[in-house]
Amino acid sequence: MSHPHTTPTLDQLRSAPKVLLHDHLDGGMRPDTIVDLAAESGYRDLPADDPDSLRDWFAAASTSGSLPAYLATFEHTFGVLQSTEAIARAARENVEDLAADGVVYAESRFAPELHLRRGLTASQALDAVLAGTREGVQGVKAAGRDVDVRIIVCAMRDRGAFHDMATLAIRRRDPGVAGFDLGGPEAGNPAARFRDRFHELRDAGVRLTIHAGEGDGVESVRQAAVECRAERLGHGVRVIDDVDGDTLGPVARFVHDHRIVLETSPSSNVHTGATSSMADHPAPRLHRLGFAVTVNTDNRLMSQTTLSAEFDHLVRLHRLTWPEIAQMTTVAAAAAFLPPDERDDLHSRVVTWHRQLPSTAR
Secondary structure, three states: OOOOOOOOOHHHHHHOOEEEEEEEHHHOOOHHHHHHHHHHHOOOOOOOOOHHHHHHHHHHHOOOOOHHHHHHHHHOOOOOOOOHHHHHHHHHHHHHHHHHOOEEEEEEEEOHHHHOOOOOOHHHHHHHHHHHHHHHHHHHHHOOOOOEEEEEEEEEOOOOOHHHHHHHHHHOOOOOEEEEEEEOOOOOOOHHHHHHHHHHHHHOOOOEEEEEOOOOOHHHHHHHHHHOOOOEEEEOHHHHHHEEOOEEOHHHHHHHHOOOEEEEOHHHHHHOOOOOOOOOOOHHHHHHOOOOEEEOOEOOOOOOOOHHHHHHHHHHHHOOOHHHHHHHHHHHHHOOOOOHHHHHHHHHHHHHHHHOOOHHHO
16 A cells, blocks of 8 residues: 555545445446346337447536436436346446445445336335345455445435335345435425434434435425434535534534534535535535535436545545545444444444555655
8 A cells, every 4th residue: 555645646545445325326327237228128218329328418417507407317227227137237236336446335325116117016126226236245245355335225205105115114124224315306395394204213223314405405404404313414515504604503503513424425516506616515614614524426327426536526626635535434434324333343444544544645
């Protein structure tokens, strides 16, 4: 391990063990897989028929600055994920691609309700993603790389199946299921409408993250953090709107003092309009103010990114340092929805790696 320079390079970032808390499985698919699955399933609505053109289409369609427009691109990914075989393949490849980027632990979000068009039940869809994930982990480990990937069951706030998905998360206490999430268009779909159900989830021992502070502002963050008892906020970057210089408003203070983890995703946050530009992304500032900040990918296909690339953006534009990368990564490890012993092992592994960096790199 050699890191002679204070400023990390992209190759060095790829070599670092990384923890990814916010990544959507169907938002990270390979374009060639989408093309294959469309041909196999008879899905005829792809905007392009070859992988390179399809990759370019996703990149162009996902950068409008609108969360609803960004979410509309998913019609084509979950459109081809309507069989157990297709879901399992996507899950297996998801693990392989994360491991190739040096991710050692990831939580992949999966919304079973989006995969029921051709007769699958929600439990069957969940079984398929768990089977594919386990196959991927086994394959990667057999090839000599250490990786662990768990699934977060995601309910869509605008589709009417929230209570069914919450029941699924409570009943299916599979070790591969890490927790529960609320996704979908944030504005006009307040998390607080499900407050009592979120409390039931927490009381049942289900770990909870909620998309908030991405497509809507501080009030959305308040509902998720204060009313719904979220341990982590999906993105959460709009909490910066409650910060004036070094002075924190009441919502920002609550999030800060309760160490509610922000799952920021720089490229995606720009593409959905949650923040104006990468140069203005609030993750480094929030980190330096003492918030529990993590860096994530959200949707690797739509944003044409990897976790290493996300850190690289912050290094180049915000002078993020190795110690700050270490701090954000250890925050992510400590916030993983794992049993305590496994979480402690992950945290120790990350801390040990960064402590071995030469002093010139720290």
